[in-house]
Amino acid sequence: MNLPNRNAQVRLRRQRDGLPDAGDFQMGDGPVPEPGDGEFLVRTIYLSLDPYIRKAIRGDHPGHAVLSAGDVIYGRAVARVVKSRHAGVKQGDYMVAETGWQSYAVLTPKKIVQRIDPAMGPLSTAIGVLGMPGLTAWGSIAHLAPPTVGDTYVVSAAAGPVGGTVGQLAKIAGARVVGIAGGKEKCDVALRTYGFDACIDYKKDGWEQALQLACPNGIDIYHDNVGAPLLMKLVAYFNLYAKVVMCGRPGDYHSGEFGGLSPGPFIGKRAQLRGLVVYDYEKDLPRYLRVASTLLREGRLRFKEDHADGIEDTPGHFLKLMRGENVGKAIVAVGPEKG
């Protein structure tokens, strides 16, 4: 297969407040760049679309400076090394790296997020169940609030890669797992693909009653992916000593629209709340990958991806994610896996 000889890029056209729209992005291209000494050239295979990107563009996310018009949009991708002038990186290596939204990128090793052993599982899972979203789930399940037999485990954003993995691992650990998601399609993924015991569509009237019915023994652990207002509603159904893993995006938690927590009900329930930041578990990634790749091969751990094809579809696919209409991990297939 021939690789393109130009570097297609998605660039910022304008900075705006509020939800981004198609006019905020523009396509561009340039020559395929050449790596200098200590650098290497990668080509993008699967671009990961994530909610944090919106914040990063505006400089509101740790480690990301605000972008100017004409800059390539931030992003991580499964990538393959085309040419290397760094001793620790070999042509043909697969990795997750900070490529940005483009088909080629010249990088240094500090832009590597994770090296990929293709034997572990499908390449695309390195930005999903076998990547940071999976490790986030592992931090919650293995470290912060391990579920066990008979627990009632509730997880929000249940169709997503973190929520889906958290819930499946909780089921494997013997818990009754109840997802919360927006819309029938996402609930179907939680039920049919992930095998949750129940999934509550919070966009439907009477969802709180449905949740209560789905949790006849109360909630023991809640993995929170969405923020304070839902957490304030769920505390009413907590058992005493319930555990909460706060895994929402801190940037969103800060904004006024997401409201705040009143400690009272959490004291009443003797609840335990802990904040999760995935970077704390990077040293545990090899162990997680051994566990998860085995479960994946056995068909006991499943994933759902929402693919767009071609880098030119990236803005549209990102806007779909921003509207919450993606079902599963949002990915853009940019280039071939092999070659």
Next chain:
Amino acid sequence: MNLPNRNAQVRLRRQRDGLPDAGDFQMGDGPVPEPGDGEFLVRTIYLSLDPYIRKAIRGDHPGHAVLSAGDVIYGRAVARVVKSRHAGVKQGDYMVAETGWQSYAVLTPKKIVQRIDPAMGPLSTAIGVLGMPGLTAWGSIAHLAPPTVGDTYVVSAAAGPVGGTVGQLAKIAGARVVGIAGGKEKCDVALRTYGFDACIDYKKDGWEQALQLACPNGIDIYHDNVGAPLLMKLVAYFNLYAKVVMCGRPGDYHSGEFGGLSPGPFIGKRAQLRGLVVYDYEKDLPRYLRVASTLLREGRLRFKEDHADGIEDTPGHFLKLMRGENVGKAIVAVGPEKG
């Protein structure tokens, strides 16, 4: 010593919103009541004044129905059995019991909060350091967030019986202890009576800078006795993985004036927050009393009481507590210890 032959009582005169005032209470008296079968008569020695009483009067506290005009005010006291018609209770027994604000009460055993062994320490400490406030501190120190050598331990409401005991136990465990309190007099108690390493007067300008200077290595554990707004300020000085024991009064936490917590900064600090309810540790009271009474005898654990004398001073002393002007445990000495 002769005991009074009438039962002096403080009764509710009117229910109002907002801070209570002297016009809300009225003195009354009645005959000394006679215990029926299965009941016993106690006389009040030390009446405990506590912030929860304000809520209880209005029926806003668990287990307390709203009071009507003419009802005796709720309250706990160190009391002694005068006459018993219950096989498990003997004349001369000391106990902490739900007597209400009156000099005599006829009770059943379910009104007993705690039996008192007078050999453990001064009788009045059974409603302070050797009672529920002390056990609250023990729940925090021994169960929810044990401090250790080198920790920086911060506690609010530092002059009070819970805050003072928490801080002294943390010091005994090797921590650097920094109190937060309102006013110089309370800070002096924390420093001189309790021996804290520092105490910050939050009513003084620049108190946050003073706190930062007093915690050069950051905060490892924060025992919170006051609520969300202070907690939201302190999180900036937390170390990673800092622990918070939420021990404020849930009733107050509910009210809008106390604001809410934004989860974002707590996630960023990977903080662990746990709610404390003292009733969970009742089974551990004997162990705590052994530990605390020994420390008390050795002079390593100290307490501060703010006494009023005579039941007729109860409303005034309660209003002082409501204004936050008490320094130490608020107590009304109603009757003699002996006899």
